[in-house]
Structures are given as structure tokens and as C-alpha cells.
Amino acid sequence: MSAGRLDECAHVREECARHCRDDDPASSVVRRRRAELDGLRGRLDREQRLLEARADAYRELAAQGRASLSDLKELCRILASLARQPGSGVTAFEVAEVAERIRAQAPDDVGGMELLSMARILTDDREGLAEVLRRLERIAPESPVLAAVRAQVIDPGFRSGSDELKRRWDDICRRASHGDPGAEDELRRELRSHPNIEQLRVGLLFAVYGRAADGRGDYEEARRLALELAADPRAGHHTHFHVAQFLWNLGERDQARRQFGLALATSLRRQVRPGSRTGGRRAGSMEGMTTEHPAERGGTGRDVFAAFSERASNVTSSPLFSALCVLLVLDMAAIHLAHLPLPWLIFAGDVVAAVNLLLLAVLTNTERRDAHAVQRKLDAIAAAMLEQREGASHTAADELRRVIRMEEKQ
Incomplete structure (x- = not known):
């Protein structure tokens, strides 16, 4: 047990x-x-x-x-067992280090490959796990590890069970963040059984910080949870982004700057969120960057580009532009039918190609601007919710009104 x-x-x-x-x-x-x-x-x-x-x-x-191969295997199994127990001090990366050492000594050892696959699962290294499983299929197609993986892949109930568990955790985290004490107790029990689940750890941070902001707790536990998440090398982009905001509000400005930098570095799409851009500039690490899309930069350059791209999008969607495109196509067809000299045909083709490139650029830019606008609204909503719980200033609320253009609607 x-x-x-x-x-x-x-x-x-x-x-x-x-x-x-x-x-x-x-x-x-x-x-x-x-x-x-x-x-x-x-x-x-x-x-x-x-x-x-x-x-x-x-x-x-x-x-x-003086450790033999069997000694290293036993050490790997013991460390894996300890890594699953909270408070043991053993990390999944220590298990992976021993498993890699076993592979270095015996690259084709089936037991070593199975232990390495276990280490890949503990460290959530999916690419490494796929590589180990492919190698196992070549050297040991009857491995029980492969059989277990195949059973999970073909089992129709595995995916539904996993989705159901995630929905349950989402519901617990949501209720805990809204101040339900029973949900927070349930969340802590789930964390004791699954201490490395990032979703549960971030959910507990939201719950503890919200309780402290409402005057029903202190900020020390929230600070401890945020610092533990900040020190976790497995944390992803969204975790770094949320932790950075919490640490900034808790007064840990240096840690928050580092977390904003990590949020930028671990972004799945390599797109910078507004909060991450701000934190990165405060840390001094993003100054001088010129490779970003203008929709993701602040300042006058972004405003000029936004105005220009919006006008270009409006022009290309107008009936006049559609008529111009039809006229160009008819003109090119007439040049073909009239057997005009080759330079005329090349010129007409270049004009049509230029129009196609313009349409492609405008379409791509419109999609990018729309995605950026949606992300800004989501981040502004999150910041406003945090600010409301903390009961401090109304800066985030004003930013939220500006982003969703409430003033224009009024």
C-alpha cells in the first residue's frame, strides 16, 4: 500500500x-x-x-x-520505487542516469532496455521512450513491456479512462481554486497518490494562493509551492508562465524573471505571450530581438504595422479587389488567345504571381493577428482574475477592458 x-x-x-x-x-x-x-x-x-x-x-x-550489471539493475529498480514515494529525495532523472549507465555497459541487454523504458516514462521523455520501444521490437519482440504498451494502445477503455481521469482532475482543481475546502482536501489526497502530476500541483497553487488572497490563509505555502514548481526541470511552458505571475505577485521578482524566460524558452510554438515578453525585457534577455512578428512586439512599430495590415486585409476583401483579380485573369487569357509576344505573357504572369503572393501574405498575417488577439484576451482575463483575488490594484482589469474593447462597445 x-x-x-x-x-x-x-x-x-x-x-x-x-x-x-x-x-x-x-x-x-x-x-x-x-x-x-x-x-x-x-x-x-x-x-x-x-x-x-x-x-x-x-x-x-x-x-x-565494483557494481556488476545485475547490481546496477537492482539499483535502478530501487530508485524507481523510491522516486514514486513523496519525500524520498530520489528524482526520476537519477533513475534515468542509472538506466543510461546500464545501456552503456550492455546495449543489447533486454532487461536494461526495459528499465530504460521505465526511466523514460518517469521523466516523461516520449521521444526517448519511442526510441527504446523500437529497439525492443528489434531485439526482444516478446518483451512484456512491449506487450503492456500494445495492450494500452489497442485497449479502447484506456483512452476513455485517461480522459475521464483528466476531466476529474480538472473539476477538482476548478472547485479548489473557487475556494471549496472539500475540493482542496481531495486535491491534496490526489497529490499524495500522484506527486509528480503538474496539473494537480498548479491547481493546488491556485487554491492556496486564492485562499490567502481571501484572508483565509497565509502566502508562505503558496510561495513554497511556487518555488518547488519553479525548481522542477520537467515543468512546461504553461506552468512556468503561471508560476512567474504568482512569484511576481509574491515579491519574488528575480525568480519571476527567470520563470518568464523559461516560459519563453519552452513555448511550444515559440510564440511569446505578452506577460512573457514583459518579464523577458525586465530580465534584460530579450532586448534587441528583431526576428519576431510585429504583431508580437510592442511600441509604435507594432501599431503602424497593425494599421497597415488591417487596411490591406480590408482592401483585399473588397469587391473592387475581386473585380481587379477577375480582370487580370481575363487579361492573361486574352494575351494567350491573341498570341501576343512572349514578354507580354511573362509580364501578365508576373502580375498574377504578385497578386497571389500578396493574398497569401495578407491571409497569413490576418491569421497571426487573430491568434495574437485571442491570446492577449486570454492572458488579460487570467491576470484580471488573479488581481481580483488579490484585491490589489485595477491595472489588469483596465488592460482587460482595453484588450476586449469594452470602451468602444459603450
Whole structure:
């Protein structure tokens, strides 16, 4: 039984004890279950200490260069078991390091490849996992690891179960961020069972920060959670972006600047969000960049380009421009039918090609500007929600009104 499951049992037992009086017949059952739970927790602690001692012994052998291949495999299994237990201090990257060492010693060892696939799963290295599985298919097509992966791929219930779990976690995080204490307790229990799920960790940060902003808690736990997420090398773009905003509001300006830089570096589309651009400039790392699309830059250049591109888009969608395009096509057809000299034909073809390039450029720019506008609105909404919870200034709310053009609607 895992530590997370024991904590969940303890929570249920505490709820039962709270609703049972001393003279209630069920109270004896609660006391007996409490003793059993304490015994299981003590046994789990002893097993974890034993695993840690064994891991230290194998580490010492490996450091002295006297560890055999089987010793390294056992060390990898022990570390993988410890990495799943919160508070053990063992990271998935330490497991991956030992697995890579096994592969270096025995590249074609099936057991080593299976351990490496486990390490790839722990570090969420999907490309590396695909490479290991392809190699396993060549050297050991009957591997139980491959069989398990195939079963998951062809099992119709696996995808639906995974989607259902994600929806459940989304609902828990949403209710916890809205101040539901029961949802926050449920979120903490899920985190004890799944300590490395980024979605749950960010959801708990939202819940704790919101509770502190409402005066029902302090900011220290929110700061600790944000710093832990900031130090996680596996964090993705959205996590870095959210953590940067929290750290900035908590006064950790240097950490926030670094997180804005990481949000930029890990952006899936390599597109800079407005918050990331601001943080990057404050850190001094983005000054002088000229390779960005003008829709993603601030200043007068962006305004001039936006006005020009909007006019160009309006012109190309007008009936006059459509008539001009039809006229060009008819002109080129007439040149063909009249058998005019080749220079006339080349000139007409160049004009049609130029119009096509213009239409392509305007269409691409319009899509880029629309995507940028939607992203600005989403970021402004998020910033306004954070500011509303904190109860500070109204800067983000004013920015939100400006972005969605509420003044123009009024």
C-alpha cells in the first residue's frame, strides 16, 4: 500500500472518528482501524528506510566501480520505487542516469532496455521512450513491456479512462481554486497518490494562493509551492508562465524573471505571450530581438504595422479587389488567345504571381493577428482574475477592458 493510499485511509478514519461518540459501538471499530493503520504506516516507513539503505549500498558499489550489471539493475529498480514515494529525495532523472549507465555497459541487454523504458516514462521523455520501444521490437519482440504498451494502445477503455481521469482532475482543481475546502482536501489526497502530476500541483497553487488572497490563509505555502514548481526541470511552458505571475505577485521578482524566460524558452510554438515578453525585457534577455512578428512586439512599430495590415486585409476583401483579380485573369487569357509576344505573357504572369503572393501574405498575417488577439484576451482575463483575488490594484482589469474593447462597445 502506498503512502498516498494510507493518507487517504487516515482521512476517512478521522472523518469517522469525528462523527462517532465515545459510547457509540462504532468507536471501537474506529480505534481498531486506527491501530491497524498506524501499524501499516510504521511498516511502510520501515520498508522505505530499508530501500534507502539498499540504494545507498548499491550507490557505494557503483561509485567504487565494483557494481556488476545485475547490481546496477537492482539499483535502478530501487530508485524507481523510491522516486514514486513523496519525500524520498530520489528524482526520476537519477533513475534515468542509472538506466543510461546500464545501456552503456550492455546495449543489447533486454532487461536494461526495459528499465530504460521505465526511466523514460518517469521523466516523461516520449521521444526517448519511442526510441527504446523500437529497439525492443528489434531485439526482444516478446518483451512484456512491449506487450503492456500494445495492450494500452489497442485497449479502447484506456483512452476513455485517461480522459475521464483528466476531466476529474480538472473539476477538482476548478472547485479548489473557487475556494471549496472539500475540493482542496481531495486535491491534496490526489497529490499524495500522484506527486509528480503538474496539473494537480498548479491547481493546488491556485487554491492556496486564492485562499490567502481571501484572508483565509497565509502566502508562505503558496510561495513554497511556487518555488518547488519553479525548481522542477520537467515543468512546461504553461506552468512556468503561471508560476512567474504568482512569484511576481509574491515579491519574488528575480525568480519571476527567470520563470518568464523559461516560459519563453519552452513555448511550444515559440510564440511569446505578452506577460512573457514583459518579464523577458525586465530580465534584460530579450532586448534587441528583431526576428519576431510585429504583431508580437510592442511600441509604435507594432501599431503602424497593425494599421497597415488591417487596411490591406480590408482592401483585399473588397469587391473592387475581386473585380481587379477577375480582370487580370481575363487579361492573361486574352494575351494567350491573341498570341501576343512572349514578354507580354511573362509580364501578365508576373502580375498574377504578385497578386497571389500578396493574398497569401495578407491571409497569413490576418491569421497571426487573430491568434495574437485571442491570446492577449486570454492572458488579460487570467491576470484580471488573479488581481481580483488579490484585491490589489485595477491595472489588469483596465488592460482587460482595453484588450476586449469594452470602451468602444459603450
